[in-house]
Amino acid sequence: MAYGEKLIDHYENPRNIGAMDKHATDVGTGLVGAPACGDVMKLQIKVSAEGIIEDAKFKTFGCGSAIASSSLVTEWVKGKTLDEAESIKNTQIAQHLALPPVKIHCSVLAEDAIKAAIADYRKKSGKPGAAHVNAEPAKVAAE
Amino acid sequence: MATKTQEGTKTVQAKEPATARNIALPIYLDYQATTPTDPRVVEAMLPYFTTKFGNPHSRNHSFGWEAEEGVETARAQIAALVGANDKEIIFTSGATESNNLAIKGVGRFYKDRRNEIVTVVTEHKCVLDACRHLEEEGFKVTYLAVKQNGLVDLDHLRQAVTDKTALVSVMAVNNEIGVVQPLKEIAAIAHEKGAFFHTDAAQAAGKIPLDVEDMHIDLMSISAHKMYGPKGIGALYVRRKPRVRLHALIHGGGQERGMRSGTLPVPLIVGFGRAAEIAKNEMAKDNERIRRLSDRLFNGINKQLKDVVLNGDREARFPGNLNLSFSYVEGESLMMGIRDIAVSSGSACTSASLEPSYVLRALGVEEEMAHTSIRFGIGRMTTEAEIDYAIETIVKHVKKLREMSPLWEMVQEGIDLKSIQWSDH
Ligand SMILES: Cc1ncc(COP(=O)(O)O)c(C=O)c1O
Numbered sequence: 026m027a028y029g030e031k032l033i034d035h036y037e038n039p040r041n042i043g044a045m046d047k048h049a050t051d052v053g054t055g056l057v058g059a060p061a062c063g064d065v066m067k068l069q070i071k072v073s074a075e076g077i078i079e080d081a082k083f084k085t086f087g088c089g090s091a092i093a094s095s096s097l098v099t100e101w102v103k104g105k106t107l108d109e110a111e112s113i114k115n116t117q118i119a120q121h122l123a124l125p126p127v128k129i130h131c132s133v134l135a136e137d138a139i140k141a142a143i144a145d146y147r148k149k150s151g152k153p154g155a156a157h158v159n160a161e162p163a164k165v166a167a168e
Numbered sequence: 169m170a171t172k173t174q175e176g177t178k179t180v181q182a183k184e185p186a187t188a189r190n191i192a193l194p195i196y197l198d199y200q201a202t203t204p205t206d207p208r209v210v211e212a213m214l215p216y217f218t219t220k221f222g223n224p225h226s227r228n229h230s231f232g233w234e235a236e237e238g239v240e241t242a243r244a245q246i247a248a249l250v251g252a253n254d255k256e257i258i259f260t261s262g263a264t265e266s267n268n269l270a271i272k273g274v275g276r277f278y279k280d281r282r283n284e285i286v287t288v289v290t291e292h293k294c295v296l297d298a299c300r301h302l303e304e305e306g307f308k309v310t311y312l313a314v315k316q317n318g319l320v321d322l323d324h325l326r327q328a329v330t331d332k333t334a335l336v337s338v339m340a341v342n343n344e345i346g347v348v349q350p351l352k353e354i355a356a357i358a359h360e361k362g363a364f365f366h367t368d369a370a371q372a373a374g375k376i377p378l379d380v381e382d383m384h385i386d387l388m389s390i391s392a393h394k395m396y397g398p399k400g401i402g403a404l405y406v407r408r409k410p411r412v413r414l415h416a417l418i419h420g421g422g423q424e425r426g427m428r429s430g431t432l433p434v435p436l437i438v439g440f441g442r443a444a445e446i447a448k449n450e451m452a453k454d455n456e457r458i459r460r461l462s463d464r465l466f467n468g469i470n471k472q473l474k475d476v477v478l479n480g481d482r483e484a485r486f487p488g489n490l491n492l493s494f495s496y497v498e499g500e501s502l503m504m505g506i507r508d509i510a511v512s513s514g515s516a517c518t519s520a521s522l523e524p525s526y527v528l529r530a531l532g533v534e535e536e537m538a539h540t541s542i543r544f545g546i547g548r549m550t551t552e553a554e555i556d557y558a559i560e561t562i563v564k565h566v567k568k569l570r571e572m573s574p575l576w577e578m579v580q581e582g583i584d585l586k587s588i589q590w591s592d593h
Pocket residue numbers: 200201261262263264265292294339341342343368370371390391392393401402
């Protein structure tokens with residue numbers, strides 16, 4: 026498959042790889058996808074007292090498009106409010122990276138991951154935001 | 169399942185220390201998909217495009233005779249490679265057509281007495297699809313499961329073959345995982361019940377010793393482009409004693425003893441013959457090299473990486489095929505990292521259907537492991553320097569991708585991935 030420059034750049038120089046303490050109250054963790062489907066994304070956000078996303082980290086098991094999509098959203102969410110971050114659409118990701126049609130679902134996963142991370146943060150911090158949440162984060166059982 | 173390789177050719181610069189070996193990139197490690205045509209083959213073909221261009225079926229002038237001589241020499245060379253008689257070699261357009269001709273042709277001819285076919289779930293798509301078509305025509309087809317090592321369970325086979333079975337079709341060497349099936353034993357089981365035995369030897373001919381007499385093979389499909397010959401030409405071996413009869417798929421001038429009409433593509437056939445001759449003469453030498461390179465690749469990777477799993481039986485395999493699962497690293501993302509090495513993957517992300525390899529699934533390889541598989545194909549033109557470059561590049565990228573893999577992270581933290589309730593999507 027021939028990929029665009031932006032996608033290759035994010036794949037080769039992924040931004041914000043890493044992990045944050047998932048137990049910290051100012052950190053929200055989203056874990057979406059499944060190994061059997063060939064894609065798992067873990068996206069974490071660190072939220073300031075003012076409700077601004079200060080930092081974001083990701084780890085992704087998936088194709089190049091999935092890695093690039095998650096790298097891109099970590100860049101996009103930084104500095105945004107939760108509501109703003111929650112409004113990011115997979116179509117924007119797909120368009121920015123010029124994803125081929127068969128790779129659209131990789132950008133859907135990135136959108137789900139950010140929503141899941143926000144939902145997790147809201148649940149932990151007890152500060153439910155305005156928007157409704159439709160993506161449930163996967164449960165890490167062995168904690 | 170082919171990778172997109174970088175455009176053009178570049179040469180590795182000496183400033184990259186371990187790769188200061190002047191190797192041309194991209195490197196081709198996809199010899200199961202196809203092979204380059206050996207220059208000696210191309211040389212043999214050329215006169216048949218220009219001066220010896222006659223129609224081999226023209227009986228009345230020297231142009232025809234010359235072309236016919238080229239065809240018959242090639243037929244003898246191919247027959248010699250597999251221990252057959254010249255008259256038993258029927259030219260086709262490739263192994264896809266040979267498999268169709270064998271399965272549909274034999275099935276339809278014997279249908280009144282025998283309307284069952286036995287094959288295996290890990291066969292090439294063209295075998296499975298030809299069988300599906302026969303099912304629509306009322307045949308009963310048994311698709312045998314394989315053992316975890318990719319080999320057929322002979323006891324299961326014995327139970328599946330009945331005195332209604334017309335044909336047992338089992339491939340010689342698997343294209344995805346390289347395992348070699350026990351052909352002689354399978355033939356014996358088919359013959360016990362009076363069924364014919366067909367083998368798809370597209371990945372085996374010219375690579376491993378094959379002898380239709382010794383192995384009691386009744387029909388065998390061969391493809392030239394998998395053995396350093398040109399694309400678009402293949403053969404079906406059809407046994408004469410005892411005679412195997414079949415219905416033709418293509419009707420016309422009655423060439424190839426009525427089994428396959430159409431003017432023979434003489435240059436392709438001459439190239440196919442020369443490729444067979446080279447393969448026969450150099451098989452031992454080629455295989456020794458290929459085995460050495462295959463071991464070097466396998467050991468080189470395993471020395472530096474843990475959790476790398478070889479798919480398919482360790483012993484019963486053609487060493488030019490190494491199918492490895494790099495746990496916790498998705499195959500397509502790895503192929504993207506090692507872009508200047510052309511390989512294939514069993515990952516769903518590389519396939520149009522987004523389904524992981526059915527062959528790996530049939531071995532009981534977990535889906536998550538199937539997504540991490542890469543097939544390395546080593547062949548006649550592969551060099552040690554290329555293998556060393558491949559090892560280095562693969563190790564580097566697997567390490568990098570594991571650092572960004574949430575699964576690798578969890579496993580390092582001692583979390584059992586099976587204990588997690590993954591979200592559906
Ligand atoms: C095992 C096997 N059978 C059949 C084929 C089809 O061969 P051809 O390309 O000659 O039609 C292939 C090649 O893809 C193969 O690997």
